Amino acid sequence: EKAALAQFVGKETKTADGVKVELCANIGKPEDALKVVECDGEGIGLFRTEFLFMDRPQIPTEEEQFAAYKRVAETLEGKPVIIRTLDVGGDKEIPYLALEKEENPFLGFRAIRLCLKREDLYRPQLKALLRASAYGDIRIMVPMVTCLDELRAVKNMIAELKEELKAEGVAYDENIKVGIMIETPAASLMADVFAKEADFFSIGTNDLTGYTMAVDRGNAEVAYLYSAYNPAVLRSIERVIKAGRAEGIMVGMCGEAAADPLLAPLLISFGMNEFSVSATSILATRKGISLWTKEEADTVAAKAMSLTTEAEVEAYLKSVAKH
Numbered sequence: 001e002k003a004a005l006a007q008f009v010g011k012e013t014k015t016a017d018g019v020k021v022e023l024c025a026n027i028g029k030p031e032d033a034l035k036v037v038e039c040d041g042e043g044i045g046l047f048r049t050e051f052l053f054m055d056r057p058q059i060p061t062e063e064e065q066f067a068a069y070k071r072v073a074e075t076l077e078g079k080p081v082i083i084r085t086l087d088v089g090g091d092k093e094i095p096y097l098a099l100e101k102e103e104n105p106f107l108g109f110r111a112i113r114l115c116l117k118r119e120d121l122y123r124p125q126l127k128a129l130l131r132a133s134a135y136g137d138i139r140i141m142v143p144m145v146t147c148l149d150e151l152r153a154v155k156n157m158i159a160e161l162k163e164e165l166k167a168e169g170v171a172y173d174e175n176i177k178v179g180i181m182i183e184t185p186a187a188s189l190m191a192d193v194f195a196k197e198a199d200f201f202s203i204g205t206n207d208l209t210g211y212t213m214a215v216d217r218g219n220a221e222v223a224y225l226y227s228a229y230n231p232a233v234l235r236s237i238e239r240v241i242k243a244g245r246a247e248g249i250m251v252g253m254c255g256e257a258a259a260d261p262l263l264a265p266l267l268i269s270f271g272m273n274e275f276s277v278s279a280t281s282i283l284a285t286r287k288g289i290s291l292w293t294k295e296e297a298d299t300v301a302a303k304a305m306s307l308t309t310e311a312e313v314e315a316y317l318k319s320v321a322k323h
Ligand code: PEP
Pocket: 046, 048, 087, 183, 203, 204, 205, 206, 207, 208, 254, 255, 256
């Protein structure tokens, strides 16, 4: 198995008939970036920055964040590095922020909602990201977006910070890309609109599955509903990919489903052009993609999308799986 995967080291990620996609990895700590390079990742598709904020007594300073982002950018030597801004709340707790207990934390004051109200938290992060963008191909990604106002507010803040940096004579990437996670049904339904103002999408299937199915991923009683094979989730994924590609922006996926070989033909058929998986799944994902031609993937996707239950979809995808 390991030897079979070794032949994929150093190769491009493409379908059997040559459709190229980008294969990146998810990280939580700056030091994980080296592992991505060692495992032959083509970039970082998700850096979960909340880990910089955890296990410490206070907010990391702009300088500390700058050093962390710069380190990751330099480790990747010019390859793309998508850094997600702070995604706190829900299941991700940071004690020193002293957030009020909420009855429905997954529907509450979290991620971008919190960051836009706490500029003391958000501005230093965005400024650190802009400064670090002088050292590599850093892209900024906004989590848990539900409406256009949130993306516009972030972009306005970034424009102001660029002016500050210019006045201070500090280098940054003037053309830094600003994209969004698609992990709420609202963002998915508005994908055609978001595609006109976001530079890229990354589908967060972990949350998108939970919010689409109205299921808490941690609750065993309802866990049977938590599956990306649900036709509702697949329809959502399809519309997001097609809406993004229709506007010519990059559409990736950084949730767990990106590493699922059963879903690869669907994602290829829909036109997804970036996969972000754990470092240890890179070669297996590259292999999984290489087994399909676009035409075969289209046939499987058409059939899978005509099915109406989760069980039927899963059974069908297993029946056509390639190894
Ligand atoms: C997701 O929701 O799919 C995602 C990648 O974000 P996280 O798992 O960090 O919530």
